Amino acid sequence: MSHDVSRRSFFGGIAAALGYLGLGPSTDLFAQQNRPGAAGNAPRMRTSSDDYDTMAHLSSNENCWGPPESVMKAMTNAWKYSNRYGYPDANIVGEIAKHHGVKQENILLGAGSGEILDVVGTTYLLGGKKVLGVEPSYSSVYQHATSIKTTAIKLPLGKDYRQDIPAMIKAANEHASEIGLVYLCNPNNPTGITVTKDEVRQLLDGIPKGMPVLIDEAYHHFVDDPNYATSVPYVIEGRPVIIARTFSKIAALAGMRLGYAVASAEIVQKMRPYSMGSINALVKHGGAAALKDTASQASIKKMVIDLRKKTTSELNAYGYETLPSETNFFMVSIGREIQPVIQEFAKKGVAVGRPFPPMTTHMRVSIGTAEEMDRFTKAFKEIFPAKPKSTAAVEGRIVKSTN
C-alpha cells in the first residue's frame, strides 16, 4: 500500500547498516580525522569541515581517539530510538549508580557535566550567594554565577600552582554568610594539578558545616597519583558534597553530551528542577557501554600518560618548565603572553590555548595523537628558542581576589 512505499523511502539505510552490519575493519573515521595527509587517503574536497579536520585540536582537552568500538556499537544500535521518548535507555542511571555504589536517587544526569555545573550554580547561587574557588580553574561555574547576577570569590593559587586549601578554608569561614557554594576542580583545569585526598578532607572538615561543595572530577580517570582519590565516599558519608563527572574525557563523548552529579538524594531533588532531563538517546546507550569498557579506558589512560610524559620531557629538555599534570593536558611556561602565540600555532595547524588569567604566560596543551604531539613539539621549537634548562622551582603567583 502507498503508506508503506512512502515509508520505506524515509528510512535511514545508513542506520540500518550501522545497526546490523557489524564492524567494518577497513575504514577508520577517527584515524582519517587525525591524519589528514596519511598515504592512501583519497583526495578530499576543501570545506570548512575539512579545515577543521586538518587541525591538531590540542585546545579543548578532548579525547582525540574517539569513542571505543563497544561504545560506538551501543550508540549505533540505539538509532531506532532516535524518534522516541520513553525507550529502553540501557538503564543508564542504574549503571552509573552501580558504578559508584550509590542509589539511583543519588544520580542526576546532565547533558555533559557542563549542565551539572550550571544546575549546581543555579541551585545554590540564585538570589545572590557567591561561589568560592581558585583562579585559574574551570571557569564555567564562575561565568554562570555572573550570568545569574552574582559573583565569585576567587582565590589565587598557592605555591607551585597548587590550590591553597588553608586559604580556601579561611575564606569560607570569613565569608560564610555570603557563600552559597565552594567549587573545587580536582584535578584542576587548566593546571592539571591534583588536590590530595588529605587536602580534600582538610577542606571539608574546615569549612562551615553544611556549606555545599561542588567537586568537579572531569579528569578523574587520568590520575595516577596515589595521594589523589575520588570524593564520592563523602557523598555516601552524608556530607553536602556534589561530585560532577563527565563522559566527555576518558569516554570521548564530548560532542554527544553526557555527564552526571553524585550527591545526596536531598540535594539531587533540590537540583532537579533546574536540570533539563533531556539527554540524547544514543549517548545514554553509549554511556552505559563506556562504564563497562574498562579495558578501553585503561588503554586511553596509558596512551595519554605516555604521550604527556614524552612531550613534556622534550619541552623540559628544550629548556621550558611544565607543570606536573595528572590529566590529558598540561601547562608549559612560555615566558611571554599566550594570545599571539596561539595564532602562531594555528598557522602551523595546531590549536592550543586559551589564556587562563592570571597565568597568561603559560600555555595549556591537550594530549592528542602521537602524530599531533609531534606536530606540536615541532611547532613549539620553531616558535620558541632553545633555553638553558632552568632548575628553579616553580613558584606560585599572587592572584587578586575578585568578588
Add this chain to the structure above:
Amino acid sequence: MSHDVSRRSFFGGIAAALGYLGLGPSTDLFAQQNRPGAAGNAPRMRTSSDDYDTMAHLSSNENCWGPPESVMKAMTNAWKYSNRYGYPDANIVGEIAKHHGVKQENILLGAGSGEILDVVGTTYLLGGKKVLGVEPSYSSVYQHATSIKTTAIKLPLGKDYRQDIPAMIKAANEHASEIGLVYLCNPNNPTGITVTKDEVRQLLDGIPKGMPVLIDEAYHHFVDDPNYATSVPYVIEGRPVIIARTFSKIAALAGMRLGYAVASAEIVQKMRPYSMGSINALVKHGGAAALKDTASQASIKKMVIDLRKKTTSELNAYGYETLPSETNFFMVSIGREIQPVIQEFAKKGVAVGRPFPPMTTHMRVSIGTAEEMDRFTKAFKEIFPAKPKSTAAVEGRIVKSTN
C-alpha cells in the same frame, strides 16, 4: 608504533561504515521496529528492548517513521565530532534563523522544546509569578512552575474543547500583577485543536501590554486549516512573544533532542543563562538537514493526515466521537474513565493514553504506521461495543480553575 596500534583498536568501525558506505537498501531498521511479526523477518530474541519494539507506540505523539534518509546521513556524517566540542555545527542556528526570516540573535537552541519550555518558565516565573493557560494542555510548563515553587492559573476549555480566548484575556487582565507568563499551545495538546490566527491576535491585543506569551508550536507542521498561522511574525513585529518549536515531531528526532525558541534578542538574552547550550553534535547536523528536506516533511504530513482521517472515520462509523485534530494525534470520547482502558490496550500490544484531567473519558491516540492504526482500530472494536452514531454536537466541559 604502539600508540597507533592501540589507537586503531579503539575506533568505531561501525561509525566509519556509516559515514562512508552510503545507504543500504536491503535493511530497514525503522520498519522492523514497527513490524515485529512481518513475514521474512528472522526470529528475534525476547529482551526488554524487543518488548518495547513489539508495541504500537501511540501514546507519545512520536513520528513512527523515524528520521528521513537525508537526516540520517547528516547525523551519521557527524560521528567524527562525537568526541569534540567546537566542531563545525552545520550552522544550525543560522539555518533556523534563515528558515524563519529572523536573525541568529532571535534563536535560542534547546535540547528539545522541553528545555525551551523549562527555560521560559524559569525566566518568567522564578520568584513566584504564575503562568496562565488552559487545562488540559501540554502540562510541562505547569509542572515546571510547581517545581520552582509557583503555580498555574488554569482555565477550562470552552465550547467544543477549544481554548477560550476571551476568558484568557479576562483572566490575564484581572490577575495581571500575579502573572509572569501566558502559555498557549497551538495546536493544543492533547486535543489537537488549533487557535485561529484571528484568535491569537485577539489574545495578544487583549492582554496587558508587555505580558510575555509563550506559544508552543510543536505540532505546527501537521496543520492544514487555513485559519491557523504560525505566530513567528509577532516576534518580528516586536511583541513579547516566544515561539517554541521542536524537531521531535515532523522531523522525528524526539530521542535526539533538538528544539528552539524564536523571540526578540532581548528575551533570548534574558533566557540564555537558564539554557544549557548543550546540544548533541549529531542532532545539530540532523536538524540542519531536516530544515532543508521539505519533501520528506510534506510526505510525513500527508501520511499522518491520511491515517488520522481513516482511523477517526472508522471510529465515528463505529459510533464514537472524535475531536477535530490538526496534529499527529487525536482524541476520541470513550464514555468511561481512560486509566483501565490503557491497560486493556497494552495487553493487545497498543500503547495509548494517558489521562488528561479533566478530560479523563477521552483517549488520546497518536498516529502510527498503517499497520499500527489497523491494530489500534481492531483493539478498539474488541474493547468497546459498537454504538448508534451520535449526531449530538461536542460540548465544552467546565473545568475548575486551580491557582
